[in-house]
Amino acid sequence: MPDNWASYDTVFIGYPIWWGIAAWPVDAFVKANDFSGKQVVTFATAASSPLGNSGRLLAEMAGGKGSWQDGTCFTGSLSDAKVKDWFKSLKLSN
Numbered sequence: 001m002p003d004n005w006a007s008y009d010t011v012f013i014g015y016p017i018w019w020g021i022a023a024w025p026v027d028a029f030v031k032a033n034d035f036s037g038k039q040v041v042t043f044a045t046a047a048s049s050p051l052g053n054s055g056r057l058l059a060e061m062a063g064g065k066g067s068w069q070d071g072t073c074f075t076g077s078l079s080d081a082k083v084k085d086w087f088k089s090l091k092l093s094n
């Protein structure tokens, strides 16, 4: 478990897309932690694939605990500005 896990209200889970889903090393992190009471935002990088089902599959691995929302999948060249714009567009509850 990450340090001070209880103090986090929002968790961003970012990963590369592998064969259409989240890179599987991320599965262990999701299965090992309790997301109850947290909002979780998934986002990814990929060569060309969309976020697809990757976020929903991770939420299922988390046993439905937490409030999960799909973020985005970044493809192509990425800049700080693009990431900041995406972050500002999110509707976070806190």
Ligand SMILES: Cc1cc2nc3c(=O)[nH]c(=O)nc-3n(C[C@H](O)[C@H](O)[C@H](O)COP(=O)(O)O)c2cc1C
Pocket (backbone or CB within 6 Å): 015, 016, 017, 018, 019, 020, 021, 044, 045, 046, 047, 048, 049, 050
């Ligand atoms: C095993 C493996 C599978 C991958 N599968 C996909 C895929 O299904 N779709 C896709 O768009 N990119 C795929 N990629 C590319 C990665 O998503 C990409 O390398 C990652 O987002 C990091 O981006 P970068 O290589 O530009 O740093 C795959 C990469 C690896 C190593």
